[in-house]
Amino acid sequence: MSSRTDRAAPVVEMYGITVERGGVRVLDDVDLTLHPGEVHAIMGENGAGKSTLIGALTGTVPIVSGDVLVDGAARTPTSVAQSRAEGIATVFQESHLSPHLTVAENVMIGHEVRRWFGIDWAANRERASAALATLGIEDVDPRTPLAALSPATKQLVAVARAIVLEPRVLVLDEPTSSLDAAEAARLLGVVRRLRDQGVAVLFVSHFLEQVFEVSDRMTVLRGGRVVAEYRTAEVERAELISKMIGEDIDALQALHSQRLAHHYAGSGEATLRATSIGRRGSLEPTDVDLARGEVVGFAGLRGSGRTELARLMSGVERADRGELWLDGARVQLRSPGAALRYRIAMSSENVREDGIVAGLTVRENIVLALQALRGWSRPLSRGEQDAVVDTYLDALHLSRDDLDRPAGELSGGTQQKVLVARLLATRPHVLILDEPTRGIDIAAKLDIQRRVARLAGEGVAVVFISSQLEEVVRLSDRIVVLKDREKIGELSNGPGVTVDTIVEMIAADLDELAPGDDDGAGAADGAGGRDVT
Incomplete structure (x- = not known):
């Protein structure tokens, strides 16, 4: 000063x-x-x-x-x-x-x-x-x-x-x-x-x-x-x-160590496979495989196609080319509701506009997707709602005092956790999270990152998108890198993979990428901490 x-x-x-x-x-x-x-x-x-x-x-x-x-x-x-x-x-x-x-x-x-x-x-x-x-x-x-x-x-x-x-x-x-x-x-x-x-x-x-x-x-x-x-x-x-x-900051280091111990190398049949999926003016044809128990990070600058790919894989937008396969069977996702019936759930990056219903209570927001799956002619009883909500209160550090408050009154971090709880209540096989920690505090980020790691351990296939590349490196087993609305490579996370690895890959011209540049090894070291939004 x-x-x-x-x-x-x-x-x-x-x-x-x-x-x-x-x-x-x-x-x-x-x-x-x-x-x-x-x-x-x-x-x-x-x-x-x-x-x-x-x-x-x-x-x-x-x-x-x-x-x-x-x-x-x-x-x-x-x-x-x-x-x-x-x-x-x-x-x-x-x-x-x-x-x-x-x-x-x-x-x-x-x-x-x-x-x-x-x-x-x-x-x-x-x-x-x-x-x-x-x-x-x-x-x-x-x-x-x-x-x-x-x-x-x-x-x-x-x-x-x-x-x-x-x-x-x-x-x-x-x-x-x-x-x-x-x-x-x-x-x-x-x-x-x-x-x-x-x-x-x-x-x-x-x-x-x-x-x-x-x-x-x-x-x-x-x-x-x-x-x-x-x-x-x-x-x-x-x-x-x-x-x-x-x-203590050691909590983040402990989470990183847990992910190292979990590190998953996918093998066998993918639970969700996208082959040449794309949309004119939005995303070039792209191949992506997701396996159960695996966290796959989508990394790239804003406008790189990372969100577009997630939306095509979750039915939020309809692909006009390519195919989606779920557990070996071809599926067509014409809407998020259709994807949810296949147990594919997505959290949008814009929670206030595309996620939380501000006028509904926290309790009503959490059970919303589950009720939609069940059908509105068979409303969940209060006891069933309580059972669902209780499952995620402690897991996501939500306050019981907030349950009957309008969700729009809550902080951004709490709203994000309520949205995650809503998706988890459907017991998804594939969970796609687009910027789940954007605009929220460190404690809420830590809660969500821990939950992502736990979900992978329970066999859920997770897509994790974040502009904070250190989060992607910390949590992911594999990292799909996109640039200019097309996939430019894929990294198997390992000791040699850092934030700088991804940044340099994005910065390089496509013709500079050697054939071996899309295949790392081992587990991430989480270095760098660079935001490339």
Whole structure:
């Protein structure tokens, strides 16, 4: 941290902040101080209280007790508008943008440039364009309807709306969750520039490398309480992770050792075999075999075809070429429901849109697929539901107190585990998991990774897709590598296979791959930890 930051008086001070929800204390006596010219990261697992703390600062969450001071003066946060008036701008994890307005209208809404004749649209477009250029997306026409943009660009528009206010405090809640590596790097560069201009930045992210790269100081929350505060340059990653999850980092190493002991070399007839399966404009003809008790990783950059292959193998999309064989018999999967009847289940990478039914309770979400298999004319009794739910409460560390809450109220990590529980309730023979750990905390990731390893040990064929390549290396027996919507190779996991092995394979031109490049050996060492989203 700079000496200037050490001398500067704090712009925001929060003392003894306590928040309750439904009679449960979700923030307990939390202190936080934000200084000008500093990036302060809030770290913790899903449900630790990070977003609640942001809500307490911005007035979207009522405070039971505690004090909030801005420039040394006490205030009672009541709304986002009040926070903006005091120079506190926020980019929430779920962007509050209007798809029916243009980019410029979204960026400038609430603080439009006005003249005697009304809103000066030309001036507003000019200011919006300047904010977009700061983020490196000057090619976006401010007159473009927001609905026409990609999710990543929409996220950058939300950031532009915050910085156009020239805030004294900028709050970023998971700002890079939908950005690719280049976009995230660009945003982090903007964060550094704002810090150097004297802005206090509150940064929340589950990407550890980004936090270490951009933050000066960090506060760790667990269970709604502050458990540690560090200068970023003085803390080791292992210590930080241990504080966040309340569990020693050795747990991850133990899981890796378990996978080494399990390492499966498939032989004999595959339970699911795809031969030349593909779809025009989506995936070139591809061959893949899955054996029972085997974890097969699909690795590649975003857009490589890894998700497309998973969707074709699970009936989410229909292939227009090739064949699927299940236990030696040819099958046609015309829908996810048809695949489920064959005991092939898939978890989508977009849990909120394609997985969880937000208005249903956790209990109802868990039994949903099983009820669909059984048929709606034969509803599961409450006793049958309880038996199913009880099976997965402990296995996935779900809370019994959440069972009758709408699933949409839960953290992203808990929603992901509820979706996994729903799929497991159908007792699948093939389980396809597309980004099952994206956007969730380390503890939830560990729970899901352990469950994947256990399922393989129980004879389930598992497909595991993750942008975090160290996860793929840690869990997989074989790794199918895709690039530009076609399979470019296959690795049998072993001591010689690392994250760098996969990255180099993806980076190489196809004609540079020697015939032996798709056949590794042994068990993975889990090195690297590189995110290639």
